[in-house]
Amino acid sequence: MENFIEYCLPYRLTALDRIKQYGYTIGLLALGAVLIALVGPVGILLCAGACYLAYRVYFSFLYELEYTLLENEITFTKIINKERRREMLKADISKTESYGPIDKMPANVKNVRSFVSHQGEEPEYFWITQKKNGESVCILFQPNERVLAVFATRARGKLR
DSSP states (O other): OOOOEEEEOOOOOOOOHHHHHHHHHHHHHHHHHHHHHTTEEEEEHHHHHHHHHHHHHHTTOEEEEEEEEETTTEEEEETTTTTEEEEEEEEEGOOEEEEEEGGGGOOOOOOEEOOOOSOSOOOOOEEEEEEEEOEEEEEEEEHHHHHHEEEEEEHHTTTT
């Protein structure tokens, strides 16, 4: 039985994300203005580079989270500004230690990776699994009903 599920969740910026977004952008633009004042004509080229970098930094905060499930493997990808893809993590469902709603997450988890969109559309779940190097990791994500159905069959008995 082949399972292929793919879906995207747009990420909603938190207040801290907004502060970082505007702070980095304004800082780079200010750096460009200082370069023009200090370096002169060459500073104009450096300012153009700083402005381009500010543009890229500003839009790097606007992204979607994509979950792709193929057979036993889930890939978490970040799609930045609908043009650049960055694979964040791959994990195998067969190496599941436990999973369940986020309110039943154990308190002593150390290595936590969050792939939550802050949208509230899908319920949040935790998933404790092992990466390829054998290290245990806790993944926070928002699976839809189809992904949960795959977990129910492939990680049977590990729901909290």
